[in-house]
Amino acid sequence: MTAALIGLLGTAYLWVKAGHVIFVIFWMAGLFMLPRFFVYHQESAPGSAEEALWVEREQRLLRIILKPSIAIVWIFGLALALDTGAFAQGWFHLKFAVVLGLSAYHGWMVGYARKLQAGERRLSGRALRLVNEVPGLAAVIIVILAIIKPF
Template sequence: MVGFLGATYDWVKAAHVIFVIFWMAGLFMLPRYLVYHQEGLSDAADAARWVERENKLRAIILTPAMIVVWVLGVALALNAGLVDGVPGLGWLHAKLAIVLLLSGYHGWAVGYAKKLARGQAGVSNKALRMMNEIPALATALIVILVIVKPF
């Protein structure tokens, strides 16, 4: 596929995949951090260490990677003809919907980390552990959509 990206297409695609890996690594880590942070709320020193870890993860890996994923992903989607009415891109629409939901999950997790930093827990440890699986399920669906292109 050439499109407006021309010879840079493969490089943009490679960078997109690399930053997806970084973002997913962060999304696998942050919910686990939230579980440990919530379990350690009774120990102020332990809770403070989790706040610091979560802030570093968010500032160094999680949010920057998500931004790059979106910028490169939008470029790739436009290159594929997403807004030009190119047929056969149903899989891409579904992928973008899942990525949008995953971005919302990212926002929720960051918000919950800030809530925990204030000492306010609102979700059970069991629910946090179950929500830890959301990025894995989303990733599996996205990979299937991109590779198989079922519609």
């Protein structure tokens, strides 16, 4: 089935790839910002006006940047994969696994934002700063796989 889709994008391929990378940048920016917001959020007094402001900022970041970006990165990425037959290539298997992990991290952050909104502060500021290394590490691996294609 996928073989029939190879080359289907034609001359639009490079435009889809450009769109893919642009929304990867937006997604990554959001992934870096949200845990920073959590750190500042947790430094505000519970129930304060400042806390309510952080909840609003977190929700806005999720709604305007993170949710549309992850959707578009996935749609364009899958279109590229079907167009190039990447599902049969070794580098792509690992990239796919790391991207699934990054998407799970995104989902975990959505959950943490909900818990914070309900007044639960489960992690320390230090732990949140440590967790914030995840997207950077994932980006290094994914970009090397996508560009060098070592296997």
